[in-house]
Amino acid sequence: MTPTEPAERALRRTVPWIAVALALVAVVYVRALVCTPVEAVQGPAQKIFYIHVPSAWVAFLAFGIVGVTSVVYLFIKDPRLDLFAACAAEVGMVFTTAVLVTGPIWGKPIWGTWWTWDARLTLTLFLWFVIMAYLVLRGAVSEPGQRARYSAVLGILGALLVPFIHVSVYLFRTMHPLPVVLRPGRPTLPGAMLVTLLLGFAVFTFLFVALLRYRYLLARLADVRTQAEAERADA
C-alpha cells in the first residue's frame, strides 16, 4: 500500500457526506419556500432569514474554531492543528461571504437601501476582513513553522477584536440611529417558522462540518504526498 492510499480513501469517503449535506440544504430550501408561512409585515423577502441567519451562525462558529485551535496550537505546536485552523478559516470564509451577499439582498426591500451599517452585518463584514487578512498572510509566508505561528497570533487577536467591534458598532448606532422603512426587529417566531429556522441551523452546521472535513483531508493528502515524494527523492 502506498503511503497516500489511506488518505485518498478517507477523502473519497467524505464526498457522500457533502452530497447528503447539499441534499439537506435543498430540503431546507423547499421547507422555507413552500411550507413556511409568509410573514405579514415583511412579505416573502423575510424568508431570506432562513438562509442568512444559519449561515451567520456557521460563520461565527468557524471563526471561533480558528481562535480556539490557534490558542491550542501555540501550546502544543502540532502542525495538524494549524492546518485544521486554516481549513476552518477557508470554509468559514465561504459562509461569511454568503451572509454578506444575502444580507443586503434582504436589506434592500426591508430597509430601503442595500447597506446600512447594521450592527450584525457590520460585525460580519469585519469578520470577513479578518479572515481575509488571515488567508492573505498565510499565502505570503512560505516557511511552514513561521506561517503557523503568524496565523495563530492573528487568529487569536482577531477573536479578541470581535467584542470590541461589537461594542464600537453598538455605541455608534446609539449615537446615529438608522432610518428604517420597515422595522424587522426580533421576529417572534410562531411554531412553523421556528422549526424551519432550527432545521436551517442543523443543516448548515452539517454542511460546514462536511466541507471542513473534506478540506482538511484534502490538505492532509497533499502534505502526505509531498512528504512521500521528498522521501523518494532522498532515497
Place this chain on the structure above:
Amino acid sequence: MGELLRVAWAVAAKDLRLEFRSRTAFVSALVFTALVLAIFNFARDPTAVSAVDLAPGILWITFTFAGMLGLNRAFGLERENRALDGLLLSPASRTALYLGKVLANLVFVGAVEAIALPLFALFFNVPILPVLGPLVLVIALATVGFVAVGTLMSSMAVNTRLAELMLPVLLLPFLVPPVTAAVQITAHLFSSRPFSEVSGWLRLLVGYDVIFVAACILFFESTIEE
C-alpha cells in the same frame, strides 16, 4: 521589572538614535502628513459642509496613514542589516525587545502627531487650544493602542513578500475600535459637548488599550521565535 525596562529603553534608544541620525523617515512622514491634510482640503465641497464637521475624521485618517508609514520603517531597519539576528542572540528578553520597539514607534509617531496637530488646526481653522488637554489625552490613548498592535503586525508583515501592502491589510481591522472612539471623542471636544457623553467611547478606548497591549506582549514572542 527594572531589568525589563532598562533593556527596552536601550532598544528604543538605539532605534531612535539611528532614526534621527538620518532623519529621512521623520521628514518624509511629516511632509506626507502635511500633504494629506492639504489634499483633504480640496477633497470636499466647502460650501456644502463646514470644516469642523469633517475635521475629526480628517485628523484621524491622517494620523492613521502617517502612523502606518512610521510603523513600516520600524522592522524594515532591522531586516536590511539582519540586525534582528543580533538582537535575538542577545540575552534581551523578547518582551523587552517588543516594548523597546513600541517605545521607539511611540516617540516617532508622537513626534509626527505633535507637528501635525497645529498644522491641522491651522489648515481647517479648528480651535484646539480650549480643549487641548483632553484632546492630547485622547490622541495619546488611541496612539498607544495603534502602535502596540501595529508594532506586532509589522513584525510579521516585514517577513512577507508584500510588506507595505500586508501591514494595512493586517492592521486596519484592528484600528476600527480605537480610531472610531477617537473620532467620536474628538468630535465631541470640537463641538464643546460635555465630556460625560463620550464616557462609553473612553471606556472602549481604555479597555482596548489594556487588552491589546497585554495580548501583544504575550504573543510577540511567537512572531519572533526561531
Place this chain on the structure above:
Amino acid sequence: MPENGGYMVAAYVAAAVIYLSYAVYLVRQGAKQGRGGSERLGP
C-alpha cells in the same frame, strides 16, 4: 403585504451558487489530487 418575492429568489439563488460552487471546487481539487498533482493545498 409587500411584493418582494424577487429579492427572496435572488438571495436563495445567490446562496445556492456560493455553496455549490465551493463544494464543486473542493471535489474537483480532490480529483486532481487523486490523479497526481502535488502542490501544497493548505490554505
